Amino acid sequence: MPKATSTKRKTFRHGDLRNALLAAGLEMARKGGPDAVVLREATRQVGVAPNAAYRHFANQADLLDAVRSACISQLAAAIEAELAAVKAGRDKKLYARRSLMAVGRAYLCFAMREPGMFRTAFSVIPDIHGDNKANTASLGLNPFQLLSMALDRMLDAGLLSKKDRQGAEFLAWSSVHGLALLKLEGPLHAMPVEAIEALGERLVQMVERGISQ
Secondary structure, three states: OOOOOOOOOOOOOOOHHHHHHHHHHHHHHHHHOHHHOOHHHHHHHHOOOHHHHHHOOOOHHHHHHHHHHHHHHHHHHHHHHHHHOOOOOOOHHHHHHHHHHHHHHHHHHHHHHOHHHHHHHOOOOOOOOOOOOOOOOOOOOOHHHHHHHHHHHHHHOOOOOHHHHOOHHHHHHHHHHHHHHHHHHOOOOOOOHHHHHHHHHHHHHHHHHHHOO
16 A cells, blocks of 8 residues: 655745745744744744755744744734825824824734734834835835824824924834733733723824824
């Protein structure tokens, strides 16, 4: 009786293996956060020998960094989708306010919907000012840059002075990120998602009012 043949793929075209390992790492991050991203486990899931991964990822940290960039890209895409729903009109102030709130709303919703990816995105220090090579958002901006764009709209609409615009990203970001962490890893862990979303809506309104004139 002939032996059953393995269904695991042993060879990959150029670039396929890296993408396959990255996809496996991203799924591990989704399910278990940064600690779940293990290079050897990624090779096992893809069906190749561990040594095959070293052509694409030098070590565990290298894979985690690539997965972290992919998670940031996913977050950026979620923010951009929320921003796209905000239509520019004659009222520049309303447009600017809604843009800023869209960024905060999308940020919190992503954290609640994809906690593993959210944790992974900020498991190492991101280059918030630099280019994000893994970013798939059509604007090519990372989440920090998308927040900056919304704040620039506030400035252009006359809702922010040039003085108050300086460093406003960090004030808005820390407020929304803090609520996300209180839910994911802090004393609000047991609070229902619906209640967190309601708090988040009030928080982004508070942030918008707090930094605007």
